[in-house]
Amino acid sequence: MTSITQEDVLLILRLLDESAFDELHVETEDLKLSARKHGKGIGLEEASLAESKSEPAITREPILTEVQDQSLSAMKSAGSNAEAQLPKQTGEQSAASQGLVPIKAPMLGTFYRTPKPGAPPYVDVGSLVNEDDPVCIIEVMKLFNTVKAGVRGRIAQICAEQGQMVEFQQTLFLIEKIHEEKDQPKASCA
Amino acid sequence: MKRISCLLVANRGEIAVRIIRACQDLGIKTVLAASEADRESLPAKMADRVVCIGPASPTESYLKVGTLIMAAVGSGAEAVHPGYGFLAEQPELPEACARYSLIFVGPKAEQIRQMGDKILARQMAKDLGIPIISGSGLIQDLGQAIPAAEKLGYPVLLKAAAGGGGRGMKIARQPKDLEIIFTEASAEAYAAFGDSRLYLERFIPRARHIEIQIMGDQHGKIVQLGERDCSLQRRYQKMVEEAPSPVLSSDLRAAMGEAALALAHQIQYENAGTIEFLLDQDGMKFYFLEMNTRIQVEHPVTEMITGRDLVKEQILIAGGRPLSFSQEDVKLKGHSIECRINAESPQQGFRPCPGRMDLWKAPRGDGIRVDSHCYTGYFVPPHYDSLLAKVIAWGRNRLEAIVRIQKALGDFGVTGVETTIPFHRFLLRNPDFLQGAVHTRWIEDVLLKEFEQHGRDYLC
Numbered sequence: 001m002t003s004i005t006q007e008d009v010l011l012i013l014r015l016l017d018e019s020a021f022d023e024l025h026v027e028t029e030d031l032k033l034s035a036r037k038h039g040k041g042i043g044l045e046e047a048s049l050a051e052s053k054s055e056p057a058i059t060r061e062p063i064l065t066e067v068q069d070q071s072l073s074a075m076k077s078a079g080s081n082a083e084a085q086l087p088k089q090t091g092e093q094s095a096a097s098q099g100l101v102p103i104k105a106p107m108l109g110t111f112y113r114t115p116k117p118g119a120p121p122y123v124d125v126g127s128l129v130n131e132d133d134p135v136c137i138i139e140v141m142k143l144f145n146t147v148k149a150g151v152r153g154r155i156a157q158i159c160a161e162q163g164q165m166v167e168f169q170q171t172l173f174l175i176e177k178i179h180e181e182k183d184q185p186k187a188s189c190a
Numbered sequence: 191m192k193r194i195s196c197l198l199v200a201n202r203g204e205i206a207v208r209i210i211r212a213c214q215d216l217g218i219k220t221v222l223a224a225s226e227a228d229r230e231s232l233p234a235k236m237a238d239r240v241v242c243i244g245p246a247s248p249t250e251s252y253l254k255v256g257t258l259i260m261a262a263v264g265s266g267a268e269a270v271h272p273g274y275g276f277l278a279e280q281p282e283l284p285e286a287c288a289r290y291s292l293i294f295v296g297p298k299a300e301q302i303r304q305m306g307d308k309i310l311a312r313q314m315a316k317d318l319g320i321p322i323i324s325g326s327g328l329i330q331d332l333g334q335a336i337p338a339a340e341k342l343g344y345p346v347l348l349k350a351a352a353g354g355g356g357r358g359m360k361i362a363r364q365p366k367d368l369e370i371i372f373t374e375a376s377a378e379a380y381a382a383f384g385d386s387r388l389y390l391e392r393f394i395p396r397a398r399h400i401e402i403q404i405m406g407d408q409h410g411k412i413v414q415l416g417e418r419d420c421s422l423q424r425r426y427q428k429m430v431e432e433a434p435s436p437v438l439s440s441d442l443r444a445a446m447g448e449a450a451l452a453l454a455h456q457i458q459y460e461n462a463g464t465i466e467f468l469l470d471q472d473g474m475k476f477y478f479l480e481m482n483t484r485i486q487v488e489h490p491v492t493e494m495i496t497g498r499d500l501v502k503e504q505i506l507i508a509g510g511r512p513l514s515f516s517q518e519d520v521k522l523k524g525h526s527i528e529c530r531i532n533a534e535s536p537q538q539g540f541r542p543c544p545g546r547m548d549l550w551k552a553p554r555g556d557g558i559r560v561d562s563h564c565y566t567g568y569f570v571p572p573h574y575d576s577l578l579a580k581v582i583a584w585g586r587n588r589l590e591a592i593v594r595i596q597k598a599l600g601d602f603g604v605t606g607v608e609t610t611i612p613f614h615r616f617l618l619r620n621p622d623f624l625q626g627a628v629h630t631r632w633i634e635d636v637l638l639k640e641f642e643q644h645g646r647d648y649l650c
C-alpha cells in the first residue's frame with residue numbers, strides 16, 4: 001500500500017472544494033483523513049490499528065487549521081507545484097484567520113468618510129470602533145445614510161474611495177476584531 | 191443635441207438584453223443596474239459594466255429612483271433607459287434624471303402624468319372628438335357606484351383611475367356583483383398603484399384590443415407605425431400579439447392612426463408610446479382606452495412589419511436627434527406574430543415556475559426572432575415577472591407567419607422549468623385563432639376549457 005503524499009491531500013481537498021459537499025472522509029489502511037469546508041478545520045489522524053509503524057507520510061499536526069473557502073481555491077490555483085506551496089499556505093492561513101471582518105455597503109450610493117465637507121473623517125486606519133459607532137455616510141440623492149461599524153474592533157483597511165460610488169454589498173472597511181476574553185484563562189469562580 | 195456615449199439600463203430580463211443590443215449597434219457603452227439576484231444574468235454578461243443596486247426584492251432595487259440615479263451618475267452614464275414595467279411610467283424617474291442632468295429615454299414627466307391619470311386621459315380624448323366608452327367620473331363609494339352602473343346599463347367594468355394593465359379591473363353583471371367587487375377592485379387598485387380611486391365603464395363583449403404605436407421626437411414630429419392586435423389575453427395579460435390586425439379595414443386603420451396622432455400631438459408627445467383602443471366587433475367601432483408612455487413588450491411585431499428598430503430610435507430621439515423617418519416612410523410589409531413564453535405551468539392554472547433551466551434551446555429559422563435573456567443553466571429567480579422569451583415570426587402573409595411560429599414553437603426545447611410553450615402550440619392550431627375570430631375574453635371563455643380537455647397532447 002503506497003502512503004498518501006501531500007499532493008494527494010491537495011487533490012482530495014480540491015475535489016472537496018469543487019464538490020457540493022461540506023465534509024469529506026478518506027480512509028486507507030494506515031490513514032484516516034477528514035476534511036471540512038467553511039472553517040471548521042481539517043485534522044489528520046492515523047487509524048488506530050496502524051499505530052505509527054512506519055513514518056507517516058504527513059506530519060501528525062494538523063496541516064491546515066481553519067481552512068476557508070478562499071484558501072482552498074488559492075490552493076487550487078497553486079496547481080502542480082502545490083507541494084512546495086503547502087507550508088506557505090499555512091502562513092497565509094494564520095494571517096487570513098486573524099479575524100478581519102468586512103463592513104459592507106448597505107445600499108448603493110456615494111461614499112463619504114466625513115460627516116460633512118471639511119470635517120475630520122469618522123475613522124482612520126487604526127481607529128477603534130464599537131458596534132454602534134458611525135464609520136461613514138452613503139449618500140443617495142441628498143439623503144445621507146450613516147453606516148455603523150456593526151462590530152467591535154480596529155479599522156485595518158479602508159476599501160472605498162471618498163466621494164466615489166459604492167455598490168450594494170461592496171466592502172467599505174476591513175475591521176480587525178477585538179475579542180475581550182482573548183488569551184485570558186478563565187479564573188475559577190467556584 | 192447631446193451625444194450619449196454611455197447608458198444605464200434600469201431594467202432586467204429580455205428588455206435589458208434588447209436595450210443593450212440596441213446600444214451596441216449605436217456604439218454606446220452600457221451599465222446594467224442589477225439586483226443581487228441578477229448579477230449572473232445574460233444582460234449582466236453583455237453589459238460593459240454591472241452595478242449592483244440592491245437585494246433581489248424590486249422595492250429594494252429596481253424600484254428605487256434614487257439608487258438608479260446614483261448608479262447612473264456614479265458610473266458615468268449620461269442616459270437612463272427604463273425599459274417597461276418597474277419605473278418606466280413613474281414621472282419621478284425623468285424628474286430625478288433632469289435634476290442630475292441625465293437623459294431619460296422616454297417622454298417628459300408631465301406627459302407621463304397626463305396619461306397616467308386615466309380619467310383625465312379619457313376626457314382629453316373626448317375633447318378631441320375621439321370616441322370613448324361611456325363611463326362615469328370618479329366613483330367615491332358603493333353608494334355612487336350603484337346609480338352610475340344603473341345609468342350605464344349592466345354589465346359594467348370597474349377600473350382603476352390611476353392605471354391600466356387590467357389591475358384593479360373587475361366586471362359586474364348585476365348590482366349584487368358590484369357590492370362584492372367594489373371593495374376588491376379598490377383594494378387591488380391601491381395595491382397596484384397606491385391609489386384606490388375607481389371609475390365605471392360600460393362593458394363591451396367580444397371586443398378586440400388594438401393599439402397604435404407612436405413615436406415622437408423633440409422637434410414636434412410624431413409618426414404612427416400601425417397597429418398591433420393584442421386580443422389574445424388571459425386575465426388582461428397579453429399572450430399573443432400580431433400586426434397587422436387580421437380584422438381591421440384600411441379605413442378603420444387610418445381612422446385609428448389619425449386618432450392616435452391627434453392625442454399624441456395634443457400633449458406634444460416625445461419618444462415611444464402606445465395608444466390603446468377597444469374595437470367593438472359588432473359595429474366595428476373603436477374606443478380610446480388608454481395611453482402607455484413607454485416601449486411595450488410587444489414592440490417587436492411592429493419592428494418586423496415596419497423594418498424600424500424602435501429601441502434604437504428611442505435612444506437617438508432622447509439624445510435630441512430628429513426622427514430618422516417620416517410618416518410616408520412607414521410602410522407595413524407582411525405579417526408578424528409574437529408569443530410570450532412565460533415560466534408558468536399551463537396545466538396548473540398558469541402557476542409561476544421559477545427554477546433552474548436544464549436546457550434552453552431556442553428556435554431559429556427564416557423569419558424567426560427570439561428575444562430572451564435565458565440560457566441553459568440559467569436560474570429563473572422567483573422575485574420578478576415570469577416572462578422568459580418572446581418568439582416572433584414574420585411572414586409575407588398571416589398564414590406564412592403562423593406556419594413559421596408553429597414550427598418555431600415545435601422546435602423550442604426547454605427543460606427544468608415549466609413554460610407556456612405547450613399552451614401556445616395548442617392555441618396556434620385552433621380554428622378560431624386561424625380565422626382571426628377571437629376577442630379579449632376568448633382565451634378564458636373558450637380556449638382554456640378546450641385546453642383542459644386536449645392540452646395534454648401538446649405537452650412533449
